[in-house]
Amino acid sequence: MEELYGHRKRIDRAQAETGRQMVSTQRRLTSVVSYPERGEGGNNHYRGNCSPRLVEALIRFFRPKEICDYMCGSGTTKAAAECCGIGSHIYDLHSGFDLLHNEIPERLEMIFWHPPYWDMVVYSDVMYKASDVQEKYGYDPRVSDLSRIPDWDGFVKAMNHAMLKQFSALEKGGRIAVLMGDIKKKGRLYSMLSEITKPGTMENILIKTQHNCVSDRTAYSGRFIPILHEYVLIVRKDEPLVVPVILSQRGGMDIRDMEDASWKDIVAAVLESCQKAVPLTYLYEQIRPYKRAQNSRWWKEKIRQTLQYHPSQFVRVEQGMWTLKKSAAGY
Numbered sequence: 001m002e003e004l005y006g007h008r009k010r011i012d013r014a015q016a017e018t019g020r021q022m023v024s025t026q027r028r029l030t031s032v033v034s035y036p037e038r039g040e041g042g043n044n045h046y047r048g049n050c051s052p053r054l055v056e057a058l059i060r061f062f063r064p065k066e067i068c069d070y071m072c073g074s075g076t077t078k079a080a081a082e083c084c085g086i087g088s089h090i091y092d093l094h095s096g097f098d099l100l101h102n103e104i105p106e107r108l109e110m111i112f113w114h115p116p117y118w119d120m121v122v123y124s125d126v127m128y129k130a131s132d133v134q135e136k137y138g139y140d141p142r143v144s145d146l147s148r149i150p151d152w153d154g155f156v157k158a159m160n161h162a163m164l165k166q167f168s169a170l171e172k173g174g175r176i177a178v179l180m181g182d183i184k185k186k187g188r189l190y191s192m193l194s195e196i197t198k199p200g201t202m203e204n205i206l207i208k209t210q211h212n213c214v215s216d217r218t219a220y221s222g223r224f225i226p227i228l229h230e231y232v233l234i235v236r237k238d239e240p241l242v243v244p245v246i247l248s249q250r251g252g253m254d255i256r257d258m259e260d261a262s263w264k265d266i267v268a269a270v271l272e273s274c275q276k277a278v279p280l281t282y283l284y285e286q287i288r289p290y291k292r293a294q295n296s297r298w299w300k301e302k303i304r305q306t307l308q309y310h311p312s313q314f315v316r317v318e319q320g321m322w323t324l325k326k327s328a329a330g331y
């Protein structure tokens with residue numbers, strides 16, 4: 001493990017010189033990046049490893065003097081930094097550093113962060129033995145491993161703690177580039193990009209196409225859309241004290257309280273929640289306690305008017321009994 005993941009090594013002079021030449025010649029970066037050939041550096045057997053070419057492209061573009069990676073996995077960032085002739089500081093849970101609970105030692109200008117994609121690949125005790133880490137560093141890595149957090153909300157909370165912690169450790173003008181992906185489970189998208197806290201100035205979102213992933217070889221049926229891309233979010237710290245921040249928040253909203261919904265939407269939603277035709281009085285009961293009725297003196301009239309005005313959607317099956325026409329989608 002030492003050989004693969006050891007912290008700083010001396011940069012080979014010749015390699016550094018080649019790196020410097022490349023830095024000066026290849027500074028182009030576009031919003032879609034693709035590396036069908038992974039490139040050399042890190043370990044492609046370490047599951048969830050990334051292409052060093054991405055990290056190299058970021059280094060060449062932003063030209064930091066050094067780069068940090070606090071979840072370095074197989075050490076791809078170190079290899080990329082060496083190739084570009086800059087220094088690196090790399091850490092991981094497997095080699096004595098827990099980003100959730102340890103203090104970040106550096107204060108510098110660029111962090112590359114490639115967190116686990118929730119539980120898509122489990123790291124501790126799969127990619128490395130928990131007992132080895134326990135013996136060497138005195139903690140059980142499974143406790144703080146982001147890939148072992150059982151629920152999505154818990155994962156998002158830990159991810160956002162790690163994001164703000166790293167952002168706080170940047171110097172003014174510094175950047176953090178986060179490589180992350182979305183996860184699809186049982187018809188729901190768990191989007192790291194949507195739910196990650198975005199502190200500072202959002203500078204770019206790059207789309208990185210994925211290659212050689214399991215989904216390439218899998219035949220999917222039905223309405224499943226395989227995910228073939230990841231994202232690189234780049235945020236910059238422009239001010240040391242007060243920074244803008246985009247926080248995501250999930251919650252529930254009742255359509256009957258929503259100003260943006262029309263009366264047609266509300267009446268349709270109530271009917272859609274019923275198995276069979278219902279009387280007008282039921283619609284009144286279902287809408288009365290909510291903002292839409294409370295804010296309108298003529299709310300009962302409005303319900304009746306809505307039912308009459310949209311014969312293509314609302315059907316009167318008998319006197320005073322209403323139902324919704326089924327949509328073609330037939331959900």
Ligand SMILES: C[S@@+](CC[C@H](N)C(=O)[O-])C[C@H]1O[C@@H](n2cnc3c(N)ncnc32)[C@H](O)[C@@H]1O
Binds near residue numbers: 097100144
């Ligand atoms: C997606 S991998 C990084 C792969 C790396 N970019 C590469 O190319 O090999 C995520 C890493 O996060 C590490 N990790 C998970 N939770 C951590 C924590 N709390 N502190 C530090 N590292 C953690 C895992 O051990 C794993 O190596």
